[in-house]
Amino acid sequence: MATTTRANAAATAAGAGARAATRDTAVAAADREGRGTPAPWAKRHLLSLEELSCDEIGVLLDTAESFKEVLTRDVKKVPSLRGKTVANLFFEPSTRTRTSFEIAAKRLSADIINFQAAGSSVQKGESLVDTALNIQAMQADTVVVRHASSGASQLLARELDCSVVNAGDGIHEHPTQGLLDIFTIRERRDLEGLHVCLVGDIRHSRVARSNIWGLIKLGAQVTVCGPPTLIPHGIEEIGANVAYDLDSVLPTVDVLNILRIQFERQHGAFFPSIREYAVEYGISVERLRQAREEVLILHPQPMHRGIEIAAEVADGHHSAILDQVTNGVAVRMAVLFHTTLASSGPDS
Amino acid sequence: MSGVLIRGGRLVDPVNGVDEQLDLLLADGVVRAIGESAAAAASATAAGSGDAGEGIDATGQVVLPGLIDIHVHLRQPGFEYKETLASGLRAAASGGFTGVCPIPNTNPVSDTRPDMEFLRREARRLGLINLWPVGAVTIGQEGEQLTEFGELRKGGAVALSDDGHPIAQPAIMRRALEYSKKHQLPILVHGEELGLSDGGAMNEGPIATRLGLPGSPCAAESALIARDIEIAALAGGRVHFMHVSCARSVELIRRARQEGVPVTAETGPHYLHLTDEAVIGYRTNTKMYPPLRTSADVAAVRAGVADGTLGVVATDHAPHAAYEKAVEFDQAPNGITGLETAVPLMVRLIDEGVITWQQLALAMSSNPAQIIGVERGNLSLGAVADVTVIDPELQWTYDETTCHSRSQNSPFWGHSLTGRATHCLVAGRPVLRDCQVEARPAAAAEAVAG
Known part of the structure; x- marks a missing residue:
């Protein structure tokens, strides 16, 4: 038993060291080249964090770190994807994510097309695959897709020759949101052994699934907490702990990632009233006092102030919510950079 | 001759x-x-x-005595782009079947005597294999008004089914069963409590959670089966449960049969071999109702076939056009083709030591013949x-x-x-x-x- 623990600790230390080394190399390479590092990355698509290894997630985060530095410069632009075309293909309404991808593509000097499709492809009469094939025929190098159906990005990845980046598919995954959440945590804490609690509507949350996969791969502990009706069946098998009583887990939590109630995805009542939800799961100033002093507050937004999060908490000193937005651009730059170049090779 | x-x-x-x-x-x-x-x-x-x-x-x-598939969708009339009687019966013959029972969820729904006569006339004209039609239980499969069982019988119907549209009202199911006693027609039941499956696209469980697909729990199937066992015990008549996929359902049916309730049941070859892990990758050819379940369910369904609880193996052959399936998983229609793969999948079951050739012949010929009341399923002189x-x-x-x-x-x-x-x-x-x-x-x- 004791031997095992020591071995684990040694492995952990070695892992942390290796990660730090990669990060330094990436930053250095970015400084030298004025563009991201040619780190080992072979995937043409980013569809989920489930399919990424710990190292691959590390590559994206490290590259994002070097791109974040670019965003602080006077001239916030690098020529990494000059001559490439990124198409935003959004079948669900989105402001933040679409804008974030758009800025990311522009910072990389790519051309960006916004294709806003109303409703599902079925209602529209044209199939998703046909729509995407048309965009591809306009010579897009990378398609960023958001869709209400889980697996939609995987369907496109199978049918298209260009790169596909999942910007949220149904209640499956939202990998760039997961990455930016993890990036934001990693800027402030060592992920190894960190206790992250996702609070709220886990069942309908693609953000939750991406967070769980990514955090667990990087060595964090994840608890999901919400009303039993909003905890999906078998989530424990992915590796998350389940709790229904927020107050009982708060004292051991390092990071609270507060999820929005996804009213638009809920058919029928999953809990009796918004008032009772706010009482039991809302993060108020008083409730937050039970948590550790240095607890970090995240929220993927849009927020319902006064329901899942008190305004004072959202704007308070524990909150990294707006940093998440800034980091989102850097993370999406890293994702577009690696997937687009994996697909077509660098522009020479 | x-x-x-x-x-x-x-x-x-x-x-x-x-x-x-x-x-x-x-x-x-x-x-x-x-x-x-x-x-x-x-x-x-x-x-x-x-x-x-x-x-x-x-x-x-x-x-073997000629194989009979009592659960196929031949799509005519109305969906000839998916299948026609001609192509469907050829597929059946190629798959080893000498008789099939098309389910009436056509367009219009096959719920009248002329519909039955049309199907039989077309099959006769094609001159290939036996076609024994299944009529709807309720007009338009809407679960409200009973069809003319007597007329359907005269038109050649061998069974009744609202497959795909389970009869929601217990009282309608009771009346259908009571009324069916005069005409000796079994009612083939699609076991799905729609209020519980709630739009589920695959089996509820860890895989559905991972894939972010809405899940349909086993209880959606077993709850309706439990209800209809109780109604069969009350009303008499003959209930046949279609495409049984999960352990709880097998157990409920086993107990009902031991108690003498007049129920029979079938499963499909795919439920004997595939689990919900096949859905990983969102390939829509793994989407059907009931959905593929867990390995524990596969084991229970196999045991059910082996001990005769599930006395029939039927394919639920459900053809769909390629473009209909080339869509998002949750948007895709349910169903897979089955007529041409049933024999190898059942041979595999024999090779794996789960059943014998005798049991295959019972499940795919003798028992189906007995349930639909046709003089087939044996090779007596x-x-x-x-x-x-x-x-x-x-x-x-x-x-x-x-x-x-x-x-x-x-x-x-x-x-x-x-x-x-x-x-x-x-x-x-x-x-x-x-x-x-x-x-x-x-x-x-x-x-x-x-």
Whole structure:
């Protein structure tokens, strides 16, 4: 038993060291080249964090770190994807994510097309695959897709020759949101052994699934907490702990990632009233006092102030919510950079 | 009339307790002779008429009473782009079936006597295999007003089903069962409590959670089965549960049968081999209702087939056009084709030691025949000569070169499979010869109408 623990600790230390080394190399390479590092990355698509290894997630985060530095410069632009075309293909309404991808593509000097499709492809009469094939025929190098159906990005990845980046598919995954959440945590804490609690509507949350996969791969502990009706069946098998009583887990939590109630995805009542939800799961100033002093507050937004999060908490000193937005651009730059170049090779 | 002598095969006839290498002579549409007398009678006939008749060398193969699939969707009328009676019956013959029962969820719904007559007339005109139609239980499968069971029966219906649209109102189900007693028609039940499946696209569980797909719990199936067992106990009549997929359902049906409640049940070949892990990758050819379940459910369904709780294996052949399936998983229609892959999947079950050839013959011929009340499913002397010959060793690939259905929506598409029907005879008439479906079968119309 004791031997095992020591071995684990040694492995952990070695892992942390290796990660730090990669990060330094990436930053250095970015400084030298004025563009991201040619780190080992072979995937043409980013569809989920489930399919990424710990190292691959590390590559994206490290590259994002070097791109974040670019965003602080006077001239916030690098020529990494000059001559490439990124198409935003959004079948669900989105402001933040679409804008974030758009800025990311522009910072990389790519051309960006916004294709806003109303409703599902079925209602529209044209199939998703046909729509995407048309965009591809306009010579897009990378398609960023958001869709209400889980697996939609995987369907496109199978049918298209260009790169596909999942910007949220149904209640499956939202990998760039997961990455930016993890990036934001990693800027402030060592992920190894960190206790992250996702609070709220886990069942309908693609953000939750991406967070769980990514955090667990990087060595964090994840608890999901919400009303039993909003905890999906078998989530424990992915590796998350389940709790229904927020107050009982708060004292051991390092990071609270507060999820929005996804009213638009809920058919029928999953809990009796918004008032009772706010009482039991809302993060108020008083409730937050039970948590550790240095607890970090995240929220993927849009927020319902006064329901899942008190305004004072959202704007308070524990909150990294707006940093998440800034980091989102850097993370999406890293994702577009690696997937687009994996697909077509660098522009020479 | 010259006969057909099937030589050297392993004859399996569970009704007569036969399982040994025996010749079989078919003549005048019936089983004329079995064993040594078959060869003798064949040569005597040949000597008398100068016509040696036809011979099938079935050495190394298994000779069974013709296979019957009581649960297929042939899509005509209304969805001819998915399947027609012509393509569907050819697929059935190619798959080893000598008779099928199309389910009435056509457009319009097959819920009248003329609908039954249309189906039988078309099948007679095609002259391939038996078609025994299933009529709707309620008009338009809307679960409200009973169809004319008596007229449907006269039109040739052998069973009733609102498959795909479970009867929501228990009182309607009760009345249907009570009324069906006069007409001796079993009611084939699609076990789904819609209020519990709630739009589920796959089995509820860890895989659905990972994939972010809405789940349909086993309880959606077992709850409706439990309800209809209770109603059957109350009302009498005959309930047959279609496509049973989960452990709880098998247990409920087993207990009901032990208690003497008049219920029978079937499962499909895919539920005996695939689990919900097949859905990983969002390939829509793994989407059907009920959904693929867990390995524990597969084990329970296998046990149910082995002990006879699930006395029937039926394919739920559900063709869909490629473009209908080339969509987001949750938008895709339910169903997979099954007629052409059932035999190899069941041969695999025998190879794995789960069932015997006797049990295969019971599940795919004798029991279905008994449930729909047709004089088939055995090879007694004088019985109608519907025969299927299976080569359990034959390796083949399910692809464009072998598929007769208009649709290819199967998780087994492109797979190399072992075991295939080589010959099918309907009333003694070959409709499948050396794996080739007869192009223009002889018009033995009346015999087919049987």
